Amino acid sequence: MNKIRCYSCSRELSEGSLKYVVEVKSFADFDGYLEDYSGDVESGMVELLKELEDADQKTLEDDVYQEMVFILCKACRDKFYKGLLDTSDTIGADREIKDTIH
Numbered sequence: 001m002n003k004i005r006c007y008s009c010s011r012e013l014s015e016g017s018l019k020y021v022v023e024v025k026s027f028a029d030f031d032g033y034l035e036d037y038s039g040d041v042e043s044g045m046v047e048l049l050k051e052l053e054d055a056d057q058k059t060l061e062d063d064v065y066q067e068m069v070f071i072l073c074k075a076c077r078d079k080f081y082k083g084l085l086d087t088s089d090t091i092g093a094d095r096e097i098k099d100t101i102h
Ligand SMILES: [Zn+2]
Pocket: 006, 007, 008, 009, 010, 011, 072, 073, 074, 075, 076, 077
């Protein structure tokens, strides 16, 4: 059986020990605003489709949505929360994060 290790510090997390699954999701936000486009819409669409054809599929997906899952020990989980958004503030359950989403 594979040993489970903390993703951050590599400490072995034995069976039954306290460990945390941390899921991180980020996705592109759309606020409903489209810049005025003064050119020919049809040729603009053709140009955009050509750019999409040439672009790497994985890069396009990562630009829109990313999801990561880590298993961390308690110490690294606590450090992770403290380091979020490069601030010493922890995100409290009562803080309305949704307010920042349109
Ligand atoms: Zn750790």
